[in-house]
Amino acid sequence: MRQLFLHIGQERTGSGFLQSVLARSADVLAAGGIEYPGGDESAVVGNGMRLAKISEAGHRFDADKVLFSHVGLSGLLQDVAFRSRLHRICEKNDIGAVKILMFIRDPVAHAEAMYQQEIRRRGASYDPAEGFRRFRQPALARKLLETDLGLPDVEWTVLNYDRHRDSLRGRLARFLGKKPGFFTDPGRGVVNRAMTRGELALLRAVNGKVRGGAAALGEALADRLPEVTPDRHFPTVEVQEAMIERLRADIDAVNALIPVEEAYRINYVKRPRRWPVQELDAEQIAVAGEVLGRAIGDTQRANLVLRTEVALLKARMMLDRDQPVQAQDELDRVQTLLERMAKFVELDQQHRRFTSRLQRLTGRIRAGDAEKEKRLH
Numbered sequence: 001m002r003q004l005f006l007h008i009g010q011e012r013t014g015s016g017f018l019q020s021v022l023a024r025s026a027d028v029l030a031a032g033g034i035e036y037p038g039g040d041e042s043a044v045v046g047n048g049m050r051l052a053k054i055s056e057a058g059h060r061f062d063a064d065k066v067l068f069s070h071v072g073l074s075g076l077l078q079d080v081a082f083r084s085r086l087h088r089i090c091e092k093n094d095i096g097a098v099k100i101l102m103f104i105r106d107p108v109a110h111a112e113a114m115y116q117q118e119i120r121r122r123g124a125s126y127d128p129a130e131g132f133r134r135f136r137q138p139a140l141a142r143k144l145l146e147t148d149l150g151l152p153d154v155e156w157t158v159l160n161y162d163r164h165r166d167s168l169r170g171r172l173a174r175f176l177g178k179k180p181g182f183f184t185d186p187g188r189g190v191v192n193r194a195m196t197r198g199e200l201a202l203l204r205a206v207n208g209k210v211r212g213g214a215a216a217l218g219e220a221l222a223d224r225l226p227e228v229t230p231d232r233h234f235p236t237v238e239v240q241e242a243m244i245e246r247l248r249a250d251i252d253a254v255n256a257l258i259p260v261e262e263a264y265r266i267n268y269v270k271r272p273r274r275w276p277v278q279e280l281d282a283e284q285i286a287v288a289g290e291v292l293g294r295a296i297g298d299t300q301r302a303n304l305v306l307r308t309e310v311a312l313l314k315a316r317m318m319l320d321r322d323q324p325v326q327a328q329d330e331l332d333r334v335q336t337l338l339e340r341m342a343k344f345v346e347l348d349q350q351h352r353r354f355t356s357r358l359q360r361l362t363g364r365i366r367a368g369d370a371e372k373e374k375r376l377h
Contacts, residue, residue, distance in 0.1 A: 001096030009071030123212030
């Protein structure tokens with residue numbers, strides 16, 4: 001009987017780091033009798049979403065142990081249709097046990113980390129207090145732990161990230177039935193780091209104008225400057241207390257279902273009397289300038305292409321209406337836009353295509369002028 005291993009997050013509990021370890025450990029996993037379908041050295045998000053795509057009838061696993069990892073699996077497991085599909089995959093592959101690893105995190109620290117995630121990746125621009133009002137990870141954990149997943153012989157391993165942040169590789173190895181030193185590759189080190197106050201202020205400002213507009217910038221700052229020391233972004237203790245009170249029943253329910261040493265702990269964080277200055281250093285400014293400059297350039301190029309396309313369409317429509325003078329005005333505008341477009345190497349192909357259309361429409365105007373001149377004589 002095969003065993004299916006699922007590492008499902010939660011978000012902001014070291015999943016990116018663990019998935020970077022897994023992506024670099026294909027040989028180690030294979031030698032240890034563990035199949036990691038779709039593993040790739042460049043992947044740091046895991047392979048778990050493949051479970052939503054593989055053929056439930058025809059796909060066959062090769063090893064006795066099969067591993068999938070992705071934070072999105074926690075959401076998929078709450079979907080009845082996905083669970084039914086996964087059950088059929090288990091039947092087809094003679095899987096007799098499903099082992100699930102979920103990391104949780106102490107609520108106050110987790111809420112702060114999730115707040116940053118909402119700013120960085122989901123386009124939010126609200127303040128930390130609103131982030132704490134929206135936080136619900138303990139409720140999601142409770143729902144999963146209390147749900148009958150309908151899968152064969154489910155065994156949960158729930159670990160508190162705040163207890164194990166320095167031994168994540170070893171804990172993953174134990175979950176897979178291996179010794180703590182099973183994974184020899186350290187992965188990418190710091191993955192998906194938190195933001196400084198200056199960085200987060202910049203991301204919030206961009207998102208405030210274009211929802212989701214700061215995603216690429218946030219990823220670039222975290223990926224290219226992983227060793228930057230982040231700041232913490234907590235609301236007042238009163239807001240933290242209100243969040244804990246709202247989630248108290250969920251926290252208590254989860255704590256009753258897991259080992260006491262992994263239980264949620266409540267640690268309120270006082271805000272400093274004076275926040276550090278919201279500044280960016282030279283490296284952060286360089287990354288921000290590059291990413292935002294590229295976005296501005298992309299917008300300018302897209303605008304040029306759109307304006308040229310519109311002008312050419314208007315010119316053709318006016319020629320069809322026998323309005324050559326107005327059509328020539330539009331073609332003059334196209335010529336000006338093409339001169340600007342010629343400065344962008346990325347637009348060479350569009351420039352050639354638009355130039356060809358300009359020449360054809362100009363030819364129509366000249367042909368019409370020649371026909372009028374012929375009739376006059």
